[in-house]
Amino acid sequence: MGDLKQITLITAQERLRDQVAHALRAALVAGELRPGRVYSAPGLAADFGISATPVREAMLDLAREGLVEPVRNKGFRVTEVSERDLDQYTELRALIEVPTIGHATRIATETQLEALRPVADEIVEHATNHHLIGYLDADRRFHLGLLALAGNDRLVETVGDLRKRSRLYGLTRLDELGMLVASAQEHHELLDLMLAGDVPAAEACMARHLGHVRSLWAQARDEPVEPRPKRALGSR
Template sequence: MAERTRQRTLITTLTSQERLSDRVAHALRAALISGELRPGEVHSAPGLAARFGVSATPVREAMLELAREGLVEPVRNKGFRITEVSERDLDQYAELRALIEVPTIGAVTASADRRRLEELRPVAEEIVTRAREHDLIGYLDADRRFHLSLLALSGNDRLVETVGDLRKHSRLYGLTALDERGLLVPSAEEHIELLDLMLAGDAAAAEACMARHLGHVRSLWARSRQETGPGRR
């Protein structure tokens, strides 16, 4: 009986710890998106723990999760550095995404079951809702799910994995600035436009919409970085 009680207590503790590290990771992502944590800065787990009012363990776990996402990188004996991405890097990532995603969208439009496409409408609408609610974390999550789910209809798992990695490396900076200028909602609405074209079976128009959307997003982010300055990418 004592052993069972000990096991239940351990499970409860671990579950609680996991939830705490998830909350810390969520808060860290928000700080990265807003520019509160800036590229190139090095932060220690104890320092961030004091900032969040928690122990260092959940912070360290959260930072390791962000490292797997490419948002930070470990620095020996110091902590974690917020990764930097140059304009050249972003251009190359955007070019790769266009080379992969645009023709794939055309192929999916021609071959996918319309019912499976329609199942993605709630996600496309969620992107717009999140943008209107200024929920930046929710916006990015819905955007990721929509794009990767569309690509998954191609049946190529490695393609989806590759684009997922490109998205992590080319994460969007200056989201707060775009939101404040009212540019996020029009970009979000392009997802519904894309889905409608795919449902209509117009592969050429869907490809053109996808190319325009990726180029639009890249230009918006470039403009945002110029306006916010190098310190708040």
């Protein structure tokens, strides 16, 4: 029974760590945690009303995603990303994703592509309802799901890492400016072109989508978002 209690405790701790990580990602998206600013695990734990350990563990998870970086004896600094960084991330994604979408268009079955239709629907729904965390999750699943159809797991991992390093920037402002829904609808256009087997058009759509997202980032960053009230742990 002692081992069972220990396993139950570990599981509960891991669940709390995941909840904290989710809340911190939401705070990053909403602009509550500001780029360049250092936050301590005890300080954030006080906001959440929990101990510092799961917060520290969650911040280490975010550090592995490139969203924050440890600062010795102080806490974690929210990663700042320059316009040059964003340009380079977008260029790398285009070099990888555009031809891969073309390859996936050639070899994917109608069943495989239609399986991603509900995810494209989710993206539009979350954009319409201003649910940014849900939008990010569905957008990630859609793009990585399409790339996975090409059969290269390492390629999917690489793009996943690039997305983690660039996905947060300007998203809140895009939502406030009413630009997010139009970007969300482009996923249906891409899927329809792939289902039609139109390789050049699918590649062009993917390139345009990435370029569109990058230009929207630039517009959003011109108008900073004011910090919002802190959210409770587990809120969406």
